[in-house]
Amino acid sequence: MKDTPKSGTIRWLAHQAGVSVATVSRALRHPDTVAPQTRERILKLVNRHQFVPDGRAATFSSKRTGVIGLIVPTISNSIYAEFTEAIQSRLQAADLSLLIANANYSAQIERDIILKLIESRVEGVILTGYARDAALYDLLRHYRIPFVVTWSTSPKASIPSISFDNRLAAAEATEMLIKLGHRRIGLICGMTSINDRAAQRLEAYRSVLLRYKIPFDAELVSEQPFEIEVSADAATRLITRTNPPTALFCANDIQALGALFACQRLNIRVPKDISIIGFDDLPITRVVTPPLSSVHVPAKRMGHAAADALIDAARKSIPVRSQIIGTELVMRGSTMPAARARTRDR
Numbered sequence: 001m002k003d004t005p006k007s008g009t010i011r012w013l014a015h016q017a018g019v020s021v022a023t024v025s026r027a028l029r030h031p032d033t034v035a036p037q038t039r040e041r042i043l044k045l046v047n048r049h050q051f052v053p054d055g056r057a058a059t060f061s062s063k064r065t066g067v068i069g070l071i072v073p074t075i076s077n078s079i080y081a082e083f084t085e086a087i088q089s090r091l092q093a094a095d096l097s098l099l100i101a102n103a104n105y106s107a108q109i110e111r112d113i114i115l116k117l118i119e120s121r122v123e124g125v126i127l128t129g130y131a132r133d134a135a136l137y138d139l140l141r142h143y144r145i146p147f148v149v150t151w152s153t154s155p156k157a158s159i160p161s162i163s164f165d166n167r168l169a170a171a172e173a174t175e176m177l178i179k180l181g182h183r184r185i186g187l188i189c190g191m192t193s194i195n196d197r198a199a200q201r202l203e204a205y206r207s208v209l210l211r212y213k214i215p216f217d218a219e220l221v222s223e224q225p226f227e228i229e230v231s232a233d234a235a236t237r238l239i240t241r242t243n244p245p246t247a248l249f250c251a252n253d254i255q256a257l258g259a260l261f262a263c264q265r266l267n268i269r270v271p272k273d274i275s276i277i278g279f280d281d282l283p284i285t286r287v288v289t290p291p292l293s294s295v296h297v298p299a300k301r302m303g304h305a306a307a308d309a310l311i312d313a314a315r316k317s318i319p320v321r322s323q324i325i326g327t328e329l330v331m332r333g334s335t336m337p338a339a340r341a342r343t344r345d346r
Contacts, residue, residue, distance in 0.1 A: 013049070017042045028115070047135040067097050068310055069117040070126045073105045073195070077226055077254065079280045079299055083150075086303025087126065094311045096123070103128075105194045111136060118143055124310035130154050130161065131196035146313035148320045150306050152197055160320040162306045166197050169295045169327040170204035170251060173277045176329060177247045178212050181338035182275065185209070186220040186238045186245035188231055188255045198223070201251040201279070220245055224255065231258025232265075239268055246274060246338050253278040253285055256292055260334065275335040290333030298325045 014024045019038060027034045027042040034042070068091055072080045088098045099122065103110035114136050117125055125145060130152040137159055140147045147160075154161035177185050187205050190198030202221070209216050219241070222234040231250070235258060238245060250256035256278030263270050270276055270290055278285060281296035302325050312318040 013042070013045055016045055028112075047133075047138075064314075065121045065123060066095065067099050067120065067122045068124045068126065068307070068314070069099045069101065069113075069120075069122040071101050071103050071110055071113055071117075072128050073103050074226070075100075075102045077252075077280075078282055079253075079297060083299040083303040086300040087307040090304055090307035090311065094307075094315070096311065096314070105191070107132065107194075114139070118145065123314040124148075126150060126306050126310065128152075129196045130159065131199075146310055146320055148306050148309055150302055152200065153324060154322060157322070160309075160322045162302060162309060162320075162323050162325070164298060164302065164325050164327045166200035167204040167207075169297075169329075170201035170249070170279070171208050172327075172329050173249050173279065173295050174205045174208040175212075176331070177249060177275060177277060177335070178208065178214070180247070180275065180335060182245075182247035183214055183338070184217075184220070184243070184245045184247070185214075186222070186248045187251065188222045188224060188234050188238070188248060188259060189251035190226060190255075191223050198251060205249060205251075226252050226254045228254055228258040228261070231255035232262040233258075235259035235262040236266065239263065239266065239274060244274070247335070248274060248276045249279075250276060251279045253280040253282040253292065253294055256294065256334075257284065257288065260288060260292065270334050271336040275338070277329075277335060281330055285332070293332045293335045294330055296328040296330050298327065301325050 010021055010024055014021045017024065019042065023034060023038065024042055027039045070084065070087060074080065084100060091098050101113045103113060110132065114125065118139065122145065125140060125147040127147060127149050128151050130149050149159060149161035150163050152161060153163050153165055174185065187202065189202050192199040192202055206216055220238065222238060224230050224234045231254060235248065239262065248259050250259055256276055259276055260270060263274060268274060276292060278292050278294035281294040285292035285294045305323060305325065309320045313320050
C-alpha cells in the first residue's frame with residue numbers, strides 16, 4: 001500500500017486532484033497545455049489550500065531576502081520608467097533590491113509572476129491596478145508578504161493602494177472640454193477588458209457626459225492598445241466621420257500623440273479644428289507642436305510613497321495604508337474653446 005503524500009507538497013496536490021505530478025506542474029507553469037476541466041480542478045485546489053509550488057514558501061524562515069517585487073503591465077510606456085526609477089531609488093537607499101516583472105496585460109502571466117515572487121520569498125510586492133483574482137491577495141496575506149496596489153485606488157481597506165484617482169482625473173479632463181464649449185467629445189482609451197485603469201477613465205467620461213446631459217455616443221469611443229500607429233488609425237476613423245467630434249480625450253499620452261499625428265496628416269488643425277487632451281503628461285507632450293494638454297500623473301511621488309510603505313512594512317512591520325495622490329490637469333496649446341473652432345478646409 002502506497003503512503004499518502006505529505007500535505008502541502010506537489011505530490012499531495014496531485015493525489016488530491018487525481019492526476020500526475022507532471023500534470024500539476026504543467027497546470028501551474030503552462031496552463032494552456034492542460035485540459036480545461038483538469039486545469040480548473042487543480043487550480044481550485046491551489047486556491048483552496050493556498051498552495052505555492054516547490055514548497056519553499058510553506059517553510060518560510062525569518063531570513064530576509066532584501067528583495068521587493070514590482071509587476072508592471074508593460075515596459076514600453078515611459079511613464080512606468082519614471083515610476084520604477086522612483087521605487088528603485090528609495091529601495092537602494094534602504095539597502096533593498098528591486099525585481100521587476102512585465103505581465104504584458106495578462107492575468108495568467110501576472111498570476112505566475114506572483115507565485116514565483118512568493119516562492120522567492122520577496123519581502124514585498126508592488127502591484128499595478130486593482131482588478132485581479134481575490135485568491136492572489138489571500139495568498140500574499142497567507143505568506144505575510146506586504147503588498148500595495150498602485151495606479152488604481154482600492155475599494156477595500158484590506159487591499160491597500162497608493163495611487164491617484166483615475167475616475168476623478170478623467171472626469172476633470174472631460175469636464176474641461178465641456179467647459180470650453182465642446183459637446184461632441186470623442187474618447188480613445190485602453191482596452192477596458194484587460195485594464196481597470198482604462199475602464200475607470202471610460203466610466204468617468206460617461207458619467208460626466210450624463211451629468212451635463214450630453215448623450216453618450218458609443219461610435220465616438222475607441223478602445224485601443226497603447227500604440228501610436230494604432231491610435232492614429234483610431235483617431236482617423238473618428239475625425240473623418242460625417243459628424244466628427246470637436247474634441248478628443250485620449251486616456252493616455254501615447255494615444256494623444258497618435259491622434260495629433262493623424263490630424264497633421266489630414267491637415268486638420270489642432271486646436272482650431274479639434275482640441276485634444278491626453279493623460280500622463282509625458283515629457284514629449286511639452287515639445288510637440290502644438291504642445292499637448294494632459295493630465296499630469298504623479299508617477300514619481302507614487303513610486304516613492306509605495307516604496308516607503310513597503311520598506312516600513314518589511315523592516316518595521318508597519319501595515320501598509322492607502323493614500324490618494326492628487327493629479328493636475330495641465331492645459332497647453334492643443335485645446336481651445338469650441339466657439340472659436342472654424343470650418344475645416346476640405
